[in-house]
Amino acid sequence: MYDILSHLGVGFLNCFQPINLIFLVVGIIVGLLVGVLPGLTLVMGVVLALPCTYGMDVTPAIVLLTAMYVSGTYGGAPTSILFRIPGEPIHVPLLWDGYTMARKGQAAKALGWTICAALVGGLISAVIMVTLSEPVAKFALTFSTPEYFAIVLFGLTSVVSLGGGSLTNAFISLFFGLLIASVGVDATYGTPRFAFGSPILMDGIEFLTVMVGAYGVGEVLTRLGEGFTTVPVETVGSMKTKMPTFKESWMIKSTFLRSSIIGTIIGIVPGAGATIASFVTYGVESQYGKRKAEMGTGIPEGIVAPQTAATSSVGGALIPLLTLGIPGSGATAVILGAFLLHGIQPGPQVFITSADMVYTVFASLFLGIILMCIIGYFAIKPLVKILDFPESIVSTFIMLLCFVGAFSIRNSISDLWLMVAFGVVGYLFEKMKFPIAPMVLGTILGPLAESSFMTTMISFQNDWTIFFRRPISGIIMVLTIIALVLPLLKKFHEIRHTKQAT
Amino acid sequence: MAMEKIKRIIPYAVVMLISIFFWVLACRFGCETRAGNLGPDFWPKLLLGLTMVVCLYEIAKTALFYRGNALKNDAGEEKAAAEAPKRYTGLLIIGALMTVAYVYFVTILGFILCTFLFLVLFMIVGRYRKVWVIAANSVIGTVLFVVIFMKVVYVSLPLGQGPFQQFSLLVLKLLGIK
Numbered sequence: 001m002y003d004i005l006s007h008l009g010v011g012f013l014n015c016f017q018p019i020n021l022i023f024l025v026v027g028i029i030v031g032l033l034v035g036v037l038p039g040l041t042l043v044m045g046v047v048l049a050l051p052c053t054y055g056m057d058v059t060p061a062i063v064l065l066t067a068m069y070v071s072g073t074y075g076g077a078p079t080s081i082l083f084r085i086p087g088e089p090i091h092v093p094l095l096w097d098g099y100t101m102a103r104k105g106q107a108a109k110a111l112g113w114t115i116c117a118a119l120v121g122g123l124i125s126a127v128i129m130v131t132l133s134e135p136v137a138k139f140a141l142t143f144s145t146p147e148y149f150a151i152v153l154f155g156l157t158s159v160v161s162l163g164g165g166s167l168t169n170a171f172i173s174l175f176f177g178l179l180i181a182s183v184g185v186d187a188t189y190g191t192p193r194f195a196f197g198s199p200i201l202m203d204g205i206e207f208l209t210v211m212v213g214a215y216g217v218g219e220v221l222t223r224l225g226e227g228f229t230t231v232p233v234e235t236v237g238s239m240k241t242k243m244p245t246f247k248e249s250w251m252i253k254s255t256f257l258r259s260s261i262i263g264t265i266i267g268i269v270p271g272a273g274a275t276i277a278s279f280v281t282y283g284v285e286s287q288y289g290k291r292k293a294e295m296g297t298g299i300p301e302g303i304v305a306p307q308t309a310a311t312s313s314v315g316g317a318l319i320p321l322l323t324l325g326i327p328g329s330g331a332t333a334v335i336l337g338a339f340l341l342h343g344i345q346p347g348p349q350v351f352i353t354s355a356d357m358v359y360t361v362f363a364s365l366f367l368g369i370i371l372m373c374i375i376g377y378f379a380i381k382p383l384v385k386i387l388d389f390p391e392s393i394v395s396t397f398i399m400l401l402c403f404v405g406a407f408s409i410r411n412s413i414s415d416l417w418l419m420v421a422f423g424v425v426g427y428l429f430e431k432m433k434f435p436i437a438p439m440v441l442g443t444i445l446g447p448l449a450e451s452s453f454m455t456t457m458i459s460f461q462n463d464w465t466i467f468f469r470r471p472i473s474g475i476i477m478v479l480t481i482i483a484l485v486l487p488l489l490k491k492f493h494e495i496r497h498t499k500q501a502t
Numbered sequence: 503m504a505m506e507k508i509k510r511i512i513p514y515a516v517v518m519l520i521s522i523f524f525w526v527l528a529c530r531f532g533c534e535t536r537a538g539n540l541g542p543d544f545w546p547k548l549l550l551g552l553t554m555v556v557c558l559y560e561i562a563k564t565a566l567f568y569r570g571n572a573l574k575n576d577a578g579e580e581k582a583a584a585e586a587p588k589r590y591t592g593l594l595i596i597g598a599l600m601t602v603a604y605v606y607f608v609t610i611l612g613f614i615l616c617t618f619l620f621l622v623l624f625m626i627v628g629r630y631r632k633v634w635v636i637a638a639n640s641v642i643g644t645v646l647f648v649v650i651f652m653k654v655v656y657v658s659l660p661l662g663q664g665p666f667q668q669f670s671l672l673v674l675k676l677l678g679i680k
Contacts, residue, residue, distance in 0.1 A: 055655035168560045172517060175553040179524070179546060186542040191531050193542060194524065217601065225594035228628050392628025393639055396621055400647060403604065403617075408657045416605045423601065432513050450545045457540050 004134055011359030014059070015367055023060040024364050027067025028372050032379075034068065035075015035088055036386045037394060042072035042088055042274070043330035044215045048398065050208065050334055050341075051405040058342035059357050063364040065338055066318070069331040070122060070365060071372045073274045073310040077114040078380055079387060081303075082107060089275045090310045093282040097295065097302025104298050108242035111380065113303040115373045116244055117256070121308030122369035124260035125267065125315030130362050133351070137323040140348040145459065146467050148324075149452035150476035152445050155270025155326055157483045159438045167487055169434045177442020178449065180205050187447070188454050200414035207443040208337050209406050213419040214436050215330075216402035218426020220395045225427075228391040241377050244300070255285060255301045256308055263309030267316020270441075273329035277313040278306035315365065322346050322358060326445065330437060333444050510564045518557040521550045596627050612662025612670040618644045645677065653679045 014020060027049075034045030046068050053061035073090055080091040081098035094114070101110040143151075156178075160170040183194045184204030195201040249256070259281040266277040285305040286295045295302050313329075320326045325347035327333035339346050350358055376383070406419035429436050460466045468474045528543045528550065600623060608616045621640035630636060651657040652674070661670040674680075 051657070052650065052655060054657065168556050171556045172514075172553055175549045175556070179549045179553075182546045182549070189542040191542040193531060193546060194527060221594060221597060221601075224597040224628060225590055227588060227590040227593060229588075390628075390630050392625050392630040393635075395628060396624040396639075397643060399601065399624060400617060400621065400643070403608075404647065404651055404657065404659070407659070408651070408655070411658055413605065413609055413660070416608070420601055420605055424598070427598075454540060454545065462538065462540065 004130060007355055007359040008130060008363060010356060011361075011363030012367075014356065014360040015063070015363045019057075019060050020063050020360065020364065023056075023064040024067050024368055025371065027064040028071045028368055028375055031068035031071030032075040032372070032375065032383055033386055035072045035077075035091075036079055036383055037389075040394065040398065041215065041219065042069070042090070043211075043334065044219060044398070045072060046331045046334045047208070047211050047215055048401040048405060050338055051401070051408045053338055054341065054408055058339070058344055058354075059360050061338050061342060062335060062357070062361050065331075065335050066314075066361055066364060067368045067372075069335070070311065070314045070368050071375075072331070073314060074114065074118045074307070074372055074376060075383070077118075077307060078111055078376070078384055081110045081114065082384060083387070085387065090278050090306075093278050093306035094303060096282070097298050097300075100296065100298035101300075101303065106298070108240045109244065109300075110298075110303055111241040112243040113300045114307045115241060115376050116249060117259075117304040117307035118311040118376070119369060119373045120249075120256045121260045121263055121310070121312035122314065122372075123366065124257075125264040125312035126362070126365045126369065128261075128264050129315035129319055129365070133319055133323055133358075133362075136319060137348040137351040140324055143324075143348075143472070144470075145452040145455045146470050146473040147476070149449060149456055150467055150473035150480070151270075151324060151326060152449045152452065154476050154480045154483065155320075156438070156441060156445060156449070157480050158269050159441050160484075165433060165435060167491075169432075170438050173429065173434045173436065174438035174442045177210070177439035177444075178446040180210060180439070180443045181207070181446020182450065187451055188458075198414070200410075200412055200418075203410075205418060205443070206409050206415065207333070207440070208409050209415050209418045210422050210443045211330075211334065211337075211440050212402045212405045213422025214426030214429070214440060216398055216405075217419065217423025218430060218436070220398055220402075221423060221427045222430050223391065223395060228395060241380055243377075248300070252290075252301055252304060255289060255304050258284065259305045259308035260312045263312030264316035266309070267313030267329070268319050270320055270326055273317065273331070274310040274313045277309040281305040281309035311369070318361075318365070322350065322361075323348060325448075327441070330440060333441065336444065507564055507568055510568065511561050514557040514560045514564075518554055518561070521553045521557070525550045525554075593627055593629070597624065600624060600627065609660050610663050610666065612666045613659035614644060614648060614670050614673050615662065615666060617647060648674070648679070649677060653677070 015024065030049065031042075031045065034040050034042060046065055049065060049068055053064060056064075072088065076086050076088040076091040077094055077098070080086040080094040081102050084095055084099050086092050086095060098110045098114065101107070156174055160167065160174055179194075181204075183201055185192050185195075185202055192202055262281050262284060263274075263277040266280060267273070282295075282302065282305050285301050286292055289295065289301050289305070291299055291301055317327075317329045317332045318335075321332045321336060323346075325336070325345060327336045336346060344350065344354060344357075402419060402423075403416060406415045407413070409415055425439075426436055428434075429439070456466060457464070466473075467477050525547060528546045531541070531543045600620065604616060604620045611619070618640050621643050622636055625636045625639065648659070652659055661667045661674075
């Protein structure tokens with residue numbers, strides 16, 4: 001514990017170096033803006049910021065992206081409460097109590113509760129992250145390829161089962177992503193696969209190209225098909241924030257604590273992110289909270305639960321990323337990309353080789369959360385003003401960032417063509433209700449999944465039962481099966497329930 | 503009803519056909535592996551096989567059990583159609599073509615000129631009509647992108663060919679970028 005605290009102390013000192021501090025503030029501001037704009041999702045924002053980090057050192061680059069990630073979970077809260085415009089799906093639950101509270105003339109108080117929730121949730125999850133990361137990393141050093149395959153498989157199935165919507169579509173999307181990752185020269189045998197003689201395909205398809213295309217271009221095309229229609233913003237008399245008193249906050253301490261823990265756990269589960277965390281905690285509060293009957297009528301618990309969980313999911317999502325090299329969400333997948341672009345492979349070794357950098361990122365999360373709340377408190381008016389910015393202009397610049405982002409990965413026009421192709425795929429997926437997230441995570445985790453699977457098969461003479469016979473991988477495989485079976489049981493239960501009702 | 507079923511089946515049938523095509527390709531990878539070892543085709547074939555199984559399941563489910571919305575009232579459908587947001591298919595096609603055109607022309611015209619034109623045209627296609635705002639955003643946007651990515655981040659963005667390259671070099675010189 002002493003080691004962790006001393007490393008964290010060094011991390012804080014590093015954070016106060018001008019370069020890190022500047023990028024921390026920039027990341028917080030840009031993340032808040034991304035959270036406000038309805039056409040720009042959190043993941044897309046982080047993806048688009050990635051090319052700007054190519055020329056940076058790894059620490060400020062990761063500090064910038066992490067700051068964007070954390071502040072993006074708060075950015076859309078004011079617009080949800082004041083105008084009923086959730087900048088992100090994360091903030092949809094805030095409409096139910098936050099907007100209702102604002103309609104009752106308590107907008108300032110509702111805004112104060114969101115800041116308080118983001119602060120408490122963020123700090124609790126940051127503490128959990130710092131406490132758990134090093135022990136988890138040390139434990140992960142004992143992992144071999146079967147364990148890695150089991151963890152990756154668990155992550156991929158969680159994306160499918162937690163994503164909602166059609167399970168078959170999610171599976172197709174996932175297999176497509178894994179297949180994209182198999183393009184190029186095979187790592188085990190050196191055989192070219194699905195390359196069609198193209199040199200760029202021989203090198204494989206970069207997951208960033210897929211992300212930029214599917215999330216960026218695909219989304220802009222979808223919005224263009226809807227004519228870039230922005231919901232007109234109502235005029236709100238006062239845009240002040242009134243913080244709740246300590247006594248008021250203490251009265252709902254259980255909501256803060258429960259939501260922070262649930263949010264962090266959901267963040268740790270690969271594939272589940274801030275959106276799921278905010279919906280789940282709102283559901284938990286509605287079912288088990290002290291004032292469950294009043295949920296939806298504009299009470300603080302309805303604001304605190306989703307916002308606390310959304311921000312606390314960030315700390316949770318960083319744990320598997322840094323300790324195992326497995327991204328827990330779309331945004332952490334981009335942060336993983338930033339690490340790889342700078343030649344660092346996150347995982348248990350990173351705590352030994354780059355401890356300073358890791359703890360600077362940890363410290364930046366603490367500082368970032370506090371800064372985000374300060375900026376959120378004072379800059380509410382200019383932040384909300386962003387909504388007046390025409391969507392066609394914002395989207396044009398998003399497209400441009402997509403072009404530059406895809407081109408800069410390998411300085412190749414072929415990557416631009418691939419990005420356009422994945423933009424079309426993203427658009428078609430959106431239209432046909434195929435989720436994009438499983439495809440993207442499949443593309444990212446595909447190489448790790450394949451290499452750990454093939455190495456295990458070679459090492460253990462094609463004995464697939466090894467995944468179940470080793471204790472850690474066995475437990476994870478059982479969890480994977482549960483994650484797969486649960487949604488099926490839920491669906492079966494729903495069908496039976498509907499039949500009984502009719 | 504039958505039409506609705508076919509409509510639902512088509513995407514899965516297309517995915518199935520594509521999977522079969524790639525399966526055939528995977529059979530031709532041609533790598534000699536030691537007897538008993540899994541080859542480089544195993545992983546892609548596993549994924550393609552699973553995709554086909556999922557597609558077959560969805561096709562069979564739709565063909566055998568799908569009851570559709572036919573029994574639901576037509577009034578409901580009409581109401582839903584009336585409530586659906588207005589579609590701008592023309593804009594979408596133009597936007598998609600412009601995206602393709604940008605990628606095609608960026609090596610010929612160079613990043614600077616191509617980006618400026620793209621910014622102007624895409625904002626117009628996006629139904630924005632304030633000419634001065636478009637012009638200002640396009641000029642400032644292009645300059646900002648060039649400075650950030652060519653001077654700060656050192657990305658070697660395309661300069662174009664022939665006279666367009668000369669133009670790009672002139673602009674870079676004016677911006678103080680070597």
